[in-house]
Amino acid sequence: MGKRLGAEFFGTFWLVFGGCGSAIFAAAFPELGIGFAGVALAFGFTVVTMAYAVGHISGAHFNPAVTAGMWASGRFPAKDVIPYWIAQVVGGLAAGGVLYLIATGKAGFDASAGFASNGYGEHSPGGYSLMACMVAEFVLTAFFLIVINGTTHKLAPSGFAPLAIGLTLTLIHLISIPITNTSVNPARSTAVAFFQGSWAIPQLWMFWLVPLIGGVVGGLIYRHLLDWHD
Numbered sequence: 001m002g003k004r005l006g007a008e009f010f011g012t013f014w015l016v017f018g019g020c021g022s023a024i025f026a027a028a029f030p031e032l033g034i035g036f037a038g039v040a041l042a043f044g045f046t047v048v049t050m051a052y053a054v055g056h057i058s059g060a061h062f063n064p065a066v067t068a069g070m071w072a073s074g075r076f077p078a079k080d081v082i083p084y085w086i087a088q089v090v091g092g093l094a095a096g097g098v099l100y101l102i103a104t105g106k107a108g109f110d111a112s113a114g115f116a117s118n119g120y121g122e123h124s125p126g127g128y129s130l131m132a133c134m135v136a137e138f139v140l141t142a143f144f145l146i147v148i149n150g151t152t153h154k155l156a157p158s159g160f161a162p163l164a165i166g167l168t169l170t171l172i173h174l175i176s177i178p179i180t181n182t183s184v185n186p187a188r189s190t191a192v193a194f195f196q197g198s199w200a201i202p203q204l205w206m207f208w209l210v211p212l213i214g215g216v217v218g219g220l221i222y223r224h225l226l227d228w229h230d
Contacts, residue, residue: 001080001083003057003058004057004058004059004080004084005058005083005084005086005087006057006087007054007057007058007060008058008061008062008084008087008088008091009087009088009090009091009094010050010054010091011050011051011053011054011058011060011061011062011091012062012063012087012088012089012091012092012095012187012188013091013092013094013095014046014049014050014062014095015043015046015047015050015062015063015092015095015185015188016091016092016095016096016099016187016188016191016192017046017095017098017099018042018043018045018046019039019042019043019046019188020095020096020099020115020116020188020191020192021042021095021099021102022034022038022039022042022043023039023042023116023181024099024103024115024116025102025103026038026039026042027039036173036174036177036178037174039173039177040170040171040172040173040174040177040182041170043169043170043173043182044166044167044168044169044170044173045166046166047060047062047162047165047166047169048162048163048165048166050062051161051162051165051166052162055161055162058084059076059152060162060165061084061088062088062091062185062187063088063184063185063186063187063188063211063215064084064085064088064089064185064186064187064208064211064212064215065141065144065145065184065185065186065211065212065214065215066144066145066148066185066215067080067081067084067085067088067215068081068212068215068216068219069141069144069145069148069149069215069216069218069219070145070148070149070219071216071219072145072215072216072217072218072219072220072223073145073149073219073220073222073223073227074223075149085187088187089186089187089190089191091187092187092188092190092191093190093191093194095191096191096192096194096195097195099115099192099195100115100195103115111195111196111197112196112197112198112199114196115192115195115196115200116181116192117181117189117192117193117196117199117200118180118181118182118183118188118189118192118193118200118203118207119180119181119199119200119203120132120133120134120180120203120206121133123199123200123203124178124179124180124181125177125178125179125180125181126178126179128178128179128180130206132179133179133180133206134206134210136175136176136179136180137176137180137183137184137206137207137210137211137214138210138211138213138214138217139214140172140175140176140182140184140214141184141210141211141214141215141218142214142215142217142218142221143168143172143218144165144168144169144172144184144214144215144218145214145215145217145218145219145221145222146218146221146222146226147164147165147168148161148165148168149218149219149222149223149226149227150222150226151164151165153227153228155228169184172184180207183207183211184211184214185211186207186208186211186212189204189207189208190204190207190208193207
């Protein structure tokens with residue numbers, strides 16, 4: 001279990017450091033910014049790389065909603081859910097701390113301006129309402145779990161799951177960065193909200209509640225409607 005939790009810690013660290021780091025440092029870099037597409041790819045790349053690196057150890061969840069969804073699909077034991085969540089949140093916070101340390105090295109840096117945090121209403125990048133943001137996070141997390149369950153099934157082509165899952169996370173970001181700045185991951189949201197320190201913390205409840213529900217629903221959909229046994 002210690003190695004599994006370590007894998008979740010480092011995997012979540014890399015997801016937050018790579019994904020949120022690209023948003024903080026590179027998305028709007030003067031004249032050469034990578035933009036939404038670049039940030040979306042960065043999040044996808046973090047999952048692909050760490051899923052290949054440590055997926056054989058922990059299953060490469062890196063996300064409390066994924067852990068909840070895998071439990072709902074009957075492929076993860078309930079007793080391990082909370083330890084995984086703790087490792088994921090701590091890993092994310094560690095990455096957020098490193099990002100904050102780097103970011104404060106630039107004159108004029110202000111974490112309260114956003115720090116890659118997720119938001120709804122006036123803090124949604126595109127000004128989307130709470131209901132619109134909840135629908136987006138729910139649907140996208142549910143489909144994320146359907147893809148994860150399907151690509152890691154024993155009958156699926158072996159060796160390709162990390163690629164499919166990483167590409168799915170990229171697609172999710174391409175859709176929803178303008179809506180919520182894309183969460184579908186409570187650990188990722190917590191990691192930067194803690195350091196943003198103002199409006200992101202009161203809004204954090206939604207980025208825990210809705211992705212967890214979406215993950216569970218996605219796991220249940222796969223388990224009861226799509227799972228295939230030979």
